[in-house]
Amino acid sequence: MAAGRLTLYYLPIRAKAEAIKYILKYGNVDFDDVTIPWSDWGAEKEKQEICKLGQLPSIKTKDGNLYIQSNAIIRYVASLANITPTTPEGILKADEVLDVADEMHGCNFLCNGHEEGSEAFNTAKETYFTKMPNWLSASERILGDGSYFNGETPSYGDFAILHPLMLAQYLDSSLLKEYAKLDAWYAKMCSIESVKQHKAECETKTYGLPDKNCLFKNLPGNNK
Ligand SMILES: N[C@@H](CCC(=O)N[C@@H](CS)C(=O)NCC(=O)O)C(=O)O
Incomplete structure (x- = not known):
């Protein structure tokens, strides 16, 4: 077959x-x-x-x-894609990052589902960002001095957390200002050619729940 x-x-x-x-x-x-x-x-x-x-x-x-x-x-x-760490501890670390990323998924609804600027949006955003310092400082601790979370090359943990950090920056562009290591890691991730291309492609498409004037329908360059 x-x-x-x-x-x-x-x-x-x-x-x-x-x-x-x-x-x-x-x-x-x-x-x-x-x-x-x-x-x-x-x-x-x-x-x-x-x-x-x-x-x-x-x-x-x-x-x-x-x-x-x-x-x-x-x-x-x-x-x-051949980016699974090869040791049990490496996998544990990639999963640790994946689970932190999971906790940060509130930004999905904020960007795709909420009516941008509504009272519900503002309240949800405030609640979401209250937890941000914890997520960012834990992530920076996990990252340590490595280039990527698992060392010299990206693992699935890096791509898992890239997404909520990207969305959170649509909501607050100064998000990583006080997190130099994480900021450097983010710049490195965004300079990967395939990441650059995917992000650029996303920014030309329309995303979001139907009939919701959400943040993703209002990004510059997006088709309405
Ligand atoms: N635990 C599932 C949750 C998947 C999930 O929440 N999917 C949402 C979109 S992110 C969905 O399909 N929503 C449409 C619906 O529920 O009708 C996973 O992580 O894949």
Whole structure:
């Protein structure tokens, strides 16, 4: 039987599939990037052919099997891209960063789902940023003096935390001002060619929940 194509399914939002896309692109892994339009999502959610719990992301592997859960998919694509650390402690560290990134995912809804500038947005943003110093100082401690979280090359932890740090900077551009090491790491990540290209591509597309005038519909350069 001919092998099928590796296919990633997600929605028109910049959220839980971002790290997966960064990793696949960084590793030059060939895949189909399928975005389900909001108009089709209700029917897809019901059919459950591309999802199992009524949510995305999901990934169809070349053997035709479908898998869900973003962190499981992150670890899977990391092994395809050859960026899984090779020691148990290295994996523990990459997972530590992945879990910190998970705690920071409130920025997904702030950028994709909230009506920008509404009272609910302002309250959620304030609550989110109250926790930021803890996340940033812990991340900087984990990073230490290394170039990347796992040493001299990026691992899946780096790509996992890149996403919330990027979104948080759309909300507060001075976010990393007092975190010199993290700021240097962020600049290094953003100078990776595949990261640069993906970020630039994202900034030409429209993301966000339908009928919500969210931050991502108001970025300069985005199609409305
Ligand atoms: N635990 C899941 C959560 C996935 C999830 O929350 N997906 C959201 C988008 S980020 C979704 O599919 N929302 C649409 C819906 O629930 O109808 C994961 O990490 O993959």
